[in-house]
Amino acid sequence: MIKKRIRYIQRYQDILTALFHYGFGHLVRDLGLLDFVRTPKKKKDPNYYRSTAERLRLLLEELGPTFIKLGQVASTRSDIFPDYLISELSRLQDHVPPFSFQEVKAIIEEDLHAPLSDIFNSFEEEPIAAASIGQVHKALLPSGEQVVVKVRRPNIEKIVLTDLAILEDLLGLAEERLLWVKQFNLLDVFHEFSEALKLEMNYREEAQNTERILRQSEEDPYVEVPDIFNEFSSKRILTIGFVEGEKITSITEEAGYNLSKVAENFAKGLFQQIFVFGFFHGDPHPGNVFVKKDGTIALIDFGMVGRLSMEMRQNLALLVIGLKSRHTDKVLKALKNMKIVHDEVNQVLLKDDLDALRLRYYDVPISEISLGEAVQDLFSVANKHNCKIPSDLTILGKSLLSVERIVSTLDPELRIMDLIEPFGKTLIKERYDPRRLSSLLKDEVLDSIELVRDLPRELRALSKSVQHGKIKVEISVPEVDRLINKIDKVSNKVSFAIVLMSFSVIMVGIIVGASLTSEPTILLQLPAIEIGFVIAILMFLWIIFSIIRSGRF
Structure with missing residues (x-):
């Protein structure tokens, strides 16, 4: 990191000084980078009176292309950032x-x-x-x-x-020193953005x-x-x-365009990309969508695209159906199938939050629900429970919001859920198509045959490893110290009982033997009884002392 800071020291100074100028000097101080800051002006800056979100937007615009792009990507992550910040970042412009x-x-x-x-x-x-x-x-x-x-x-x-390179350095340092940065997983978001x-x-x-x-x-x-x-x-x-055409939000009825038809065609075209092909325009804002004279939609600028596998699309359809039917278990199942919910998530608390989300939409007619906003709300709940949202799903959420905004501008009466439902039903039919199920069964059978065929070879390899002492067994037990402590206590009590019982048996044997013998024997003439008794007493006292000293009795 030190070499990186020296190599890019001029740019570091630009970035850190800009942070000071826009009122984020406390971050520089917390990161321990005050030495890299040029002395800021002492007079009050007009930015001092602006909101935090506005100052952040102006900061990103001043720092140039990389930071503007970063802010634009952040404006799509409503699962991480609050609404007031998303709203401000969506205004970012390339000046x-x-x-x-x-x-x-x-x-x-x-x-x-x-x-x-x-x-x-x-x-x-x-x-x-x-x-x-x-x-x-x-x-x-x-x-x-x-x-x-x-x-x-x-x-x-x-x-x-x-x-x-500088941003990666700063975020890595921030994750080490600032707890809230680590909680937001900003370094993971940055790596996605960087690629x-x-x-x-x-x-x-x-x-x-x-x-x-x-x-x-x-x-x-x-x-x-x-x-x-x-x-x-x-x-x-x-x-x-x-492309010869008009920007989609600039067309009018007076110019001969059927706004309702254009809105419907645009939405259907994007939904076909998403749900049929799984490869779709990742940034369909009005500047990238044109309408030709015949009403055809022309899309440009495919620098950002989203990708969804068939399995992901089908689970997305299940998610939409769960949202539409307001069925929490279906929504949770879809999230599990999409690998959003992992084993470490507290699913009881997650389900409670999903129920609260369901109640928010309970009295709202399904035709009036914004699918984009509902998906974003869903991702926000998932993020609250440290679920990981794949980047393609965040792109999907952004695309759905863009589609809904454009459609609502052209025809406020057109309901997105009505247009998307046929695509969802088709995906569900495909999911349970007997031909698909038979194909999956065939693949499972072939995989099982391969497993059985490879089993003898794997067992031979395992046997050789055992013979050569190469097998390592690693056991991971939660609260292992407590478990060992309990085992020690049990074993010490058992030892105590065994010694006590042995001592008792010996004494009983000696007494019985002495009583059955009418004549004195050589054994009885020797002080063996006394010696054995003393030794047994000492052993008994030593074990008792050891157990008590260990504190595990």
């Missing part, structure tokens, strides 16, 4: 000026190994959008197709990797995501996805087909 056309030109020519004029018939110098990771330009291919070209910001990878951001900077990943959604959407009547032009793309460049 980043575009970089120069000369830099754009240099990157394209370096990656595509040709002059810009040879690659495109035309290329607009002014970007149509600029963000923290890259910016977008319109262009025309030699084939005559209109495209948009995303170009990654110069040196952004170095900047982001530096910030990620996602690294993938987002690699435009090849986005190209692959887009192509997969494109293949899924070939027969989708609701949604279409623009083409990818791989020969004009690289890790730092992404060329995709130009």
